[in-house]
Amino acid sequence: MKIPPVKGTRDFYPPIMAVRNTLTDGWKAASIRNGFEEYDGPIFEMLKMYQVKSGDEIVEQLFSLQDRGGRDLAIRPEITPTLARMVNQQINALPRPIKWFSVPRLCRAERPQKGRLREFFQWNIDIIGIEEVLADAEIIFCAVDYLRSVGLTDKDIVVRVSSRRMLAEVLKAIGIREDQLDPLYALLDKINKLPPEAFEEKLVELVSDSGQRDKIQALMQAQSIEAVAQVTTLTDAARSAVDELNRLFDTLNTMGISDYCIFDISIVRGLAYYTGVVFEIYDREKTLRAIGGGGRYDNLLKQFGGPEVTATGLGMGDCVLGILLEEKGLMKDLPTRNLDFFVACADAQYEAKAIEITAILRSAGKITNYSYKTGALGKQFKQASEQNASKTIIVGSEVENGQLAIKDMASGEQTLVDWANFVGQLG
RNA sequence: GUGGAUGUAGCUCAGUUGGUUAGAGCACUGGUUUGUGGUACCAGGGGUCGGGGGUUCGAGUCCCCUCCUCCACCCCA
Numbered sequence: 402m403k404i405p406p407v408k409g410t411r412d413f414y415p416p417i418m419a420v421r422n423t424l425t426d427g428w429k430a431a432s433i434r435n436g437f438e439e440y441d442g443p444i445f446e447m448l449k450m451y452q453v454k455s456g457d458e459i460v461e462q463l464f465s466l467q468d469r470g471g472r473d474l475a476i477r478p479e480i481t482p483t484l485a486r487m488v489n490q491q492i493n494a495l496p497r498p499i500k501w502f503s504v505p506r507l508c509r510a511e512r513p514q515k516g517r518l519r520e521f522f523q524w525n526i527d528i529i530g531i532e533e534v535l536a537d538a539e540i541i542f543c544a545v546d547y548l549r550s551v552g553l554t555d556k557d558i559v560v561r562v563s564s565r566r567m568l569a570e571v572l573k574a575i576g577i578r579e580d581q582l583d584p585l586y587a588l589l590d591k592i593n594k595l596p597p598e599a600f601e602e603k604l605v606e607l608v609s610d611s612g613q614r615d616k617i618q619a620l621m622q623a624q625s626i627e628a629v630a631q632v633t634t635l636t637d638a639a640r641s642a643v644d645e646l647n648r649l650f651d652t653l654n655t656m657g658i659s660d661y662c663i664f665d666i667s668i669v670r671g672l673a674y675y676t677g678v679v680f681e682i683y684d685r686e687k688t689l690r691a692i693g694g695g696g697r698y699d700n701l702l703k704q705f706g707g708p709e710v711t712a713t714g715l716g717m718g719d720c721v722l723g724i725l726l727e728e729k730g731l732m733k734d735l736p737t738r739n740l741d742f743f744v745a746c747a748d749a750q751y752e753a754k755a756i757e758i759t760a761i762l763r764s765a766g767k768i769t770n771y772s773y774k775t776g777a778l779g780k781q782f783k784q785a786s787e788q789n790a791s792k793t794i795i796v797g798s799e800v801e802n803g804q805l806a807i808k809d810m811a812s813g814e815q816t817l818v819d820w821a822n823f824v825g826q827l828g
Numbered sequence: 829g830u831g832g833a834u835g836u837a838g839c840u841c842a843g844u845u846g847g848u849u850a851g852a853g854c855a856c857u858g859g860u861u862u863g864u865g866g867u868a869c870c871a872g873g874g875g876u877c878g879g880g881g882g883u884u885c886g887a888g889u890c891c892c893c894u895c896c897u898c899c900a901c902c903c904c905a
Contacts, residue, residue: 405878405896451905461829462903479905507905512829514899671904690904716905747863782865790865797863810865 409511409519419735421522424719424726425504428524431547432502435539437526440501442483448473450482453704464508480505480525481698481714482705488529489707497530516690516721524693527714529702534645537678537697537713538652544682544693544715545658552731558692561665562680564646565696568669570639571629575616581607583673585617590669592621623666626650649678674698678713684725692725693717736789743785744771747778747797755796758805758820765827785810 406412413421429439448465464476477483480503488499503525513519526543528536541560548558568589569582577585588603595603601618608614616633623629630643646664653662670679677697684692695715702710726732742762746755752775762769770788772781778795785793795806799817807823808815 408896462905481905509905511903513897517904674905745864777859777861778863779861779865782863784865786865793865795863806863808864813865815864 407519409513411518411520415737416735419737420723420732421719423732423735424722425522425524427547427551428504428717429502431543431550432524432526435500435526435543435546437500437502437543440484440487440503441505442477442480442487442503444506445474445476446483446486448475450486450705451475451478453482462510464510476508477505478507478509479716480507480523481527481701481716484525484527485701485705485707488710489702489705492702492707492710498536499527499529501529502526516718516724518720522719524717524719525714527712529712530710531713532711534649534678535652538649538656540695540713540715541653541662541680542656542658544695544717545661548661548682548692551726553725553729555660557685557725557729558661558682559685560662560680560682561668562646562649562662562678563664563666563668564642564649564678565669565675566677567626567629567639567642567646568666570636570642571620571632572617574636574639575620575633576610576613577608577617586669586673587671589617589621589667590671592667621666624664626664629666646678670694670696674701674704676700682717689721689725692721738770738788739768740770740785740788740790741767741792742769743781743788743790743793744769745778745781745785745793745795746772746775747795749775751775751796751800754800758794758796761824762827765824767827 411417432439445466448460448463451463452460460475463478466474466476468474484501484503488495504522505525506520507523508520510519511517524547526540528539541562545560565586568586572582572585573579585607588600588607592600601614604614604617608617620629620632623632626643626646630640635643650659650662650664653659668679668681670681675696676699679694679696681694682692683689693715695713697711697713699711700709701712702708723732742759744755744759744762746752755771755775759769759771770784770790772784774780782793790810793808793810795808797806799805800820803820804817805820805823806815807818
């Protein structure tokens with residue numbers, strides 16, 4: 402019986418695995434050089450954990466199961482709730498600031514399409530306990546640092562940055578009530594997806610006052626933070642939110658990444674828990690969905706039963722990023738093996754010697770393979786090439802004199818060496 | 829969840845108005861080559877034509893259902 406793979410999943414054959422490792426290793430390296438520590442949690446959590454933050458719609462997109470004790474569990478669709486749980490559990494023992502990263506495997510029961518599968522990897526970095534926008538700047542810098550390290554330039558990608566807090570305060574200054582904000586965010590987030598008439602139509606449903614609507618329309622047209630400040634008379638709170646976003650851009654400039662970052666008022670982000678800076682990373686042509694996104698969430702720990710602690714972070718999935726790197730030609734064919742030595746055996750009578758030599762090389766930390774079939778030496782050289790061996794050792798009649806032939810596969814040069822000396826130099 | 833497109837060898841694809849034993853390139857295995865690879869030449873293995881049902885003397889080809897993949901919408905933590 403042939404059993405098909407599960408919808409929306411991928412099989413990582415060695416060449417694809419090499420690509421995946423390149424992505425995840427790059428994420429880890431960028432995290433570490435930016436001063437983050439790695440953590441991970443379980444692959445499933447209590448189903449409840451994902452119901453706290455959001456409604457049933459999200460629960461519908463979960464893979465859930467019951468254990469034999471009847472507990473409702475879910476495979477993690479994101480790792481932020483786990484992070485919140487873990488941090489809450491040890492909140493008094495953890496030195497601040499908490500700078501943690503993770504590269505979890507996540508599952509969501511969504512319909513697969515371009516850049517979105519049911520199982521994927523997502524880079525997460527979070528800074529917990531720092532209120533200043535410096536932390537938001539650090540998150541953005543770390544993301545850009547990574548993207549730059551894989552060869553993407555400011556011609557390829559852009560970080561679109563805004564502030565939930567600024568948006569909220571300016572809307573309130575316009576006269577929008579607190580309880581109107583959440584549905585309004587959902588609409589404003591779609592401004593570039595909806596035709597202008599449809600947007601206006603839906604805006605009328607949410608905001609009855611035409612003067613307020615005009616100001617909201619003007620606000621959404623703002624191309625700069627200054628333009629936002631001119632939409633209406635700012636309250637002190639709004640002024641402070643504007644100043645904060647300006648400070649963020651100043652810091653991004655100091656960090657040398659302002660070419661990668663632009664202000665974009667339409668970045669609101671779907672869900673309710675963002676409280677300050679929000680951003681999304683896109684390809685410049687915007688032909689793909691967002692590569693990653695994040696922002697400040699000040700209430701999350703509290704929602705999971707902890708104290709009120711400020712936090713900011715980012716998530717970046719492997720699917721869209723992989724497509725972009727492929728399109729930009731930055732995903733080279735990666736070797737799945739890189740041997741230091743391939744041990745070829747010229748004659749079956751020396752096979753034991755070849756095995757012994759291989760074992761010695763491996764024990765000395767050298768990446769070594771040998772052929773399971775002695776016989777045609779040409780075949781063995783072919784294998785050595787296929788396995789990207791840098792040197793091939795020929796075990797043949799020379800061993801009678803304690804010698805071996807070593808061929809450099811790149812230059813083709815071959816030398817006879819004294820085996821005992823060679824082993825002595827391995828350490 | 830809604831709508832559209834697709835499915836032939838491991839991969840990329842040919843396959844005529846329905847007609848005998850379904851092909852190519854690449855990949856794989858073996859050989860040319862019992863002391864020398866990355867290029868060459870020769871040979872070989874590999875297909876229930878996504879699955880099921882129907883029309884027909886006859887279906888890879890036409891019809892219906894279903895599954896997968898892709899694309900758009902919904903959603904996007």
